[in-house]
Amino acid sequence: MYYVSTRNKGVKRLASEAIAQGLAGDGGLFTPEVFPKLSQNALDTMRDMSYQQRAVYVMKPYLDDFTASELTAFAKRAYGENKFDTREVAPVREIDSNTYSLELWHGPTCAFKDMALQMLPHLLTASLEKTAERKTACILVATSGDTGKAAMEGFRDVKGTRILVFYPKDGVSAIQELQMLTQEGENVGVCAVEGNFDDAQSGVKRLFADEDLRAKLAEREYFFSSANSINWGRVLPQIVYYVSAYCDLMREEKIKKGDLVNVCVPTGNFGDILAAYYAKMMGVPLGRLICASNSNNVLTDFIRTGLYDRNRTFYNTISPSMDILISSNLERMLFEYADRNDAEVRSYMEQLAASGRYEVSDAVKARFQRDFAAGFCDDEATKAQIRKLWNENHYLADPHSAVAFKVLEDYRAATEDETPTIVVSTASPYKFCSDVLTALGKQPGEGLAVIDQLSELTGIKPPRSLAILKDRRTRFGQVTTKDELAQRVLEFLK
Numbered sequence: 001m002y003y004v005s006t007r008n009k010g011v012k013r014l015a016s017e018a019i020a021q022g023l024a025g026d027g028g029l030f031t032p033e034v035f036p037k038l039s040q041n042a043l044d045t046m047r048d049m050s051y052q053q054r055a056v057y058v059m060k061p062y063l064d065d066f067t068a069s070e071l072t073a074f075a076k077r078a079y080g081e082n083k084f085d086t087r088e089v090a091p092v093r094e095i096d097s098n099t100y101s102l103e104l105w106h107g108p109t110c111a112f113k114d115m116a117l118q119m120l121p122h123l124l125t126a127s128l129e130k131t132a133e134r135k136t137a138c139i140l141v142a143t144s145g146d147t148g149k150a151a152m153e154g155f156r157d158v159k160g161t162r163i164l165v166f167y168p169k170d171g172v173s174a175i176q177e178l179q180m181l182t183q184e185g186e187n188v189g190v191c192a193v194e195g196n197f198d199d200a201q202s203g204v205k206r207l208f209a210d211e212d213l214r215a216k217l218a219e220r221e222y223f224f225s226s227a228n229s230i231n232w233g234r235v236l237p238q239i240v241y242y243v244s245a246y247c248d249l250m251r252e253e254k255i256k257k258g259d260l261v262n263v264c265v266p267t268g269n270f271g272d273i274l275a276a277y278y279a280k281m282m283g284v285p286l287g288r289l290i291c292a293s294n295s296n297n298v299l300t301d302f303i304r305t306g307l308y309d310r311n312r313t314f315y316n317t318i319s320p321s322m323d324i325l326i327s328s329n330l331e332r333m334l335f336e337y338a339d340r341n342d343a344e345v346r347s348y349m350e351q352l353a354a355s356g357r358y359e360v361s362d363a364v365k366a367r368f369q370r371d372f373a374a375g376f377c378d379d380e381a382t383k384a385q386i387r388k389l390w391n392e393n394h395y396l397a398d399p400h401s402a403v404a405f406k407v408l409e410d411y412r413a414a415t416e417d418e419t420p421t422i423v424v425s426t427a428s429p430y431k432f433c434s435d436v437l438t439a440l441g442k443q444p445g446e447g448l449a450v451i452d453q454l455s456e457l458t459g460i461k462p463p464r465s466l467a468i469l470k471d472r473r474t475r476f477g478q479v480t481t482k483d484e485l486a487q488r489v490l491e492f493l494k
Helices: 015-021 042-047 051-062 068-078 113-117 120-130 146-155 174-181 197-209 211-219 232-251 271-282 298-305 330-337 342-355 362-371 379-393 399-415 429-439 449-458 482-492
Strands: 002-005 008-014 030-032 092-096 099-103 136-142 161-168 188-193 222-226 261-266 286-293 307-309 357-359 372-376 421-425
Touching: 002 015, 008 015, 008 342, 015 120, 015 232, 030 232, 042 051, 042 232, 051 068, 051 232, 068 120, 092 232, 092 379, 099 232, 113 120, 113 146, 113 232, 120 136, 120 146, 120 161, 120 232, 136 146, 136 197, 146 161, 146 174, 146 188, 161 174, 161 197, 161 482, 174 429, 188 197, 188 482, 197 222, 197 482, 211 222, 211 482, 232 261, 232 271, 232 421, 261 271, 261 399, 271 286, 271 330, 286 298, 286 399, 298 307, 298 362, 298 372, 330 342, 330 362, 342 357, 362 372, 372 399, 379 399, 379 429, 399 421, 399 429, 429 449
Parallel strands: 099 421, 136 161, 136 222, 161 188, 261 286, 261 421, 286 372
Antiparallel strands: 002 008, 002 030, 092 099, 307 357
């Protein structure tokens, strides 16, 4: 199995090389040369497996240069009971007779990013060994809230790695920020960036392309790698939970094998919903992929019109992990829908870099609209949905998950499509206590008191990793501009 760049199919790498490198040298994203298909009996075979076993079963065909025993050991460590607070790892909860919540926040940082970022360090360190890389990996991360903490927790004190996280100063929740600023580990660093997430993400992309900086780091025995979802090692573990959720619904006899199931995903950088598409390509019977956005609805407009235009007002919302106007993983989707025409994809990305916009061909637009639906809602609608879910279903949702539930509700009203649907729940409501409390009609308290306040109101116990934040020492506090990121990297690696 080889991986090709979305911008130059002539660039081919083994899985270990693609994971170690992170981003292709031409700026493209590594994508499998072919997608393996699940056998006719695969879903039956996986139905009674553990999550760890399913992870190995799904990932192995993509990873020729890894052994099954290696992946089994990785899955055991990544998804063990010492990391996740439930044996199912990614449990599926019934909301009503045809709506299910796939909870991806039972890991150490209480967000769906743990599903991939507990696995990625094992894949990356093994990849460095397989490629005989002797330099230390400097992992750069731009985060809109959850990836930064999950990446630092995953790579904390991992041999042969240093990790530096950049986040928008006023673009994450107070608890998300505190999670990062109190992160333990001798190889981690975090720095706030003045501006929004797109400023941080585009700044990190410029660092990857900075040949002078790369040369300076090479002299110090470092090289760049990525833990963002541009890295194939991030996307691959995400495919697993869609396969797993379908198998769980089969096992619980909510569906029969072959029944179509829709998926509704709160979407920012497009990696999570992309993994659902890849699961569908492998043969999982997924129907419509419903892309849910907040007021930063660039993806909604794109899927509906074929025009991607980031030249618009940026909103800081109560679902900050979706406050994104440049969705990096959309490039991989364009690659598939353009029949893997790398020149066409390269042209779209060049237009985006030059003018902030591009319009896809009618053929590409038609393919998007065949597989995807899209919708968005603002903060007021999000809060109303949190309140409705609690009052009617006794289900406590965070703002990102609530966006997806609201968009699904609107989609069903517009289409009368009552296909069973999995809503992806991406974060614990306890990461956004103040906004959840406000949605439930309560005045939030000060600081971390909101955690106990939400627990007392709902009777739901907060995750331990958040409950102990008040006892953690703040280790970081640096703020920088988007033009000074290279200097921050050099200081971090001195």
